[in-house]
Every structure is written in structure tokens, then in C-alpha cells.
Amino acid sequence: MKLKIKRESGFREYEVSEGLLLLKALYEIKQKQDSTLTFDSGCRSMVCGTCAVRVNGKEVLACSYKANDEDVIEPLRYHKVIRDLKVDKSLAQSKNRASEGYLHKYNEVVLNQNDEKKLSIQSDCILCDSCFSACPVMEVNENFLGPFSLTRSLRYAEDRREEDKKEIIDAIQKSGIWDCTLCGECTLVCPKGIDPKGDIVILRNISASYGYMDPNFNNMGFDGGFGFDPNGGF
Numbered sequence: 001m002k003l004k005i006k007r008e009s010g011f012r013e014y015e016v017s018e019g020l021l022l023l024k025a026l027y028e029i030k031q032k033q034d035s036t037l038t039f040d041s042g043c044r045s046m047v048c049g050t051c052a053v054r055v056n057g058k059e060v061l062a063c064s065y066k067a068n069d070e071d072v073i074e075p076l077r078y079h080k081v082i083r084d085l086k087v088d089k090s091l092a093q094s095k096n097r098a099s100e101g102y103l104h105k106y107n108e109v110v111l112n113q114n115d116e117k118k119l120s121i122q123s124d125c126i127l128c129d130s131c132f133s134a135c136p137v138m139e140v141n142e143n144f145l146g147p148f149s150l151t152r153s154l155r156y157a158e159d160r161r162e163e164d165k166k167e168i169i170d171a172i173q174k175s176g177i178w179d180c181t182l183c184g185e186c187t188l189v190c191p192k193g194i195d196p197k198g199d200i201v202i203l204r205n206i207s208a209s210y211g212y213m214d215p216n217f218n219n220m221g222f223d224g225g226f227g228f229d230p231n232g233g234f
């Protein structure tokens, strides 16, 4: 079967054996046809998150996706391409720092089983960046914190050991939860079954309990804007 792979110089076609996982097919090309083909891999078992690529426009882990004839393979979007399918993930990781998804002020509490079960969902994130690459908001707003960073914020905002949850909530207001269009693309591509879109909705509710609201409502205003005008009807 044929695979079309984006190289530095443009797309190139390769013939590979039938029925291979994509990562195996990439190794087959590298070992038998073209040693210059560059891609990332580590665990080969959906744990390290390094092998994410786009296939026919959708993000997948190369180590778990079964390749099909005529598949078109490209690197993740919004990442600097180091070479071929290998990308620099530092921008995405800087968003993790900006969203402050970590413990700020430690509160000495013992977590029960339910707490641990709840936190384990977001903790399963393998930082593959698939959701980041799938997010359409990144295309128009490079400052957007992005799905996995916000998911991580929820993980710590819901941690009973965090004494200062407001610090986390404050950090995700600008270019964060309100900029998401709730399109769900991030949730669709996550290989670990995490639901960043749903997590963002929960973060909006938590933010509202701290007095925050969607800034777009403010922009609508009462004078000529959309909505209820207390002085002049609708």
C-alpha cells in the first residue's frame, strides 16, 4: 500500500507492507527505503505521547493507528517542524506554564478514592499535543491557552489539596476558557478519552462562582448591542 508523507521538500510517496501500524510503517521506510525520514517515537504503546501526527487531517498516535492505503501523513499543526514529522513541542508546553495548572498552596488533606478517581482522568494526559493541533482557535489566536493546558487547570482546580484555587482560575480568564468555541475537536482526537471541551465547560462554571463571566457579554452592552436594553426594550 502507498503512504504519502510530508517531507521538508514536499510530499513523497512510499510503498509499505499491508496491515502495519503507522509507526511500524514509518520504521519500515526508514530501515529499507529512506534513512533520512525523521519522526518521533518512544514507548510504542500509547504512553509517551511523542508519536502524534496528522493522518488525512486528523490527529492520531502513530503507534496505535493502523495505516491504510493512500493515507496522507503530516506533522502536527501550530508546531515548529524540526524535520519531516518531528516537531518542537516547546510552545505547547509553555502554555501549560501560563495556565498555571499546578499546586500553588498545599493544603494537608488526605484524598479519598473518589477524589483520586476524579483526578485520574486529567492526569492520564500524555501531552501528545493532538488536541492542541486539532483546535481551530489556535489558527486565529496564537495566545489561546489551548485544550490540554485548560484540562490540566481543571485537574488542579478540583484537587482538594489546593488551597488557592482562585490563582488557577484567575490565570485562565485571558486567552483561556472564554475563547474556546466548544467545537469539541479536541475531545474527538484525544487518545486517552479525556474531554477537554467538557472540562472547559466545568471551568466556566467554576469561574462564574468566583464572579467571572464571559467577556463577550460585556462587549454586547446595552447601548445598541444585542440583548435586553433596560431603557428601551429589546
Ligand code: SF4
Residues within 6 Å of the ligand: 131, 134, 135, 136, 137, 146, 147, 179, 180, 181, 182, 183, 184, 185, 186, 187, 196, 197, 200
Ligand atoms: S472545544 Fe475549545 S479547546 Fe477544544 S478544539 Fe474546540 S475550540 Fe479548541
Ligand code: SF4
Residues within 6 Å of the ligand: 124, 125, 126, 127, 128, 129, 130, 131, 132, 147, 148, 151, 189, 190, 191, 192, 193, 194, 196
Ligand atoms: S488531552 Fe488528550 S489529546 Fe490532549 S495532550 Fe492530553 S492526551 Fe493528548
Ligand code: FES
Residues within 6 Å of the ligand: 040, 041, 042, 043, 044, 045, 046, 047, 048, 049, 050, 051, 052, 061, 062, 063, 064
Ligand atoms: S510511541 Fe509513545 S505514544 Fe506512541
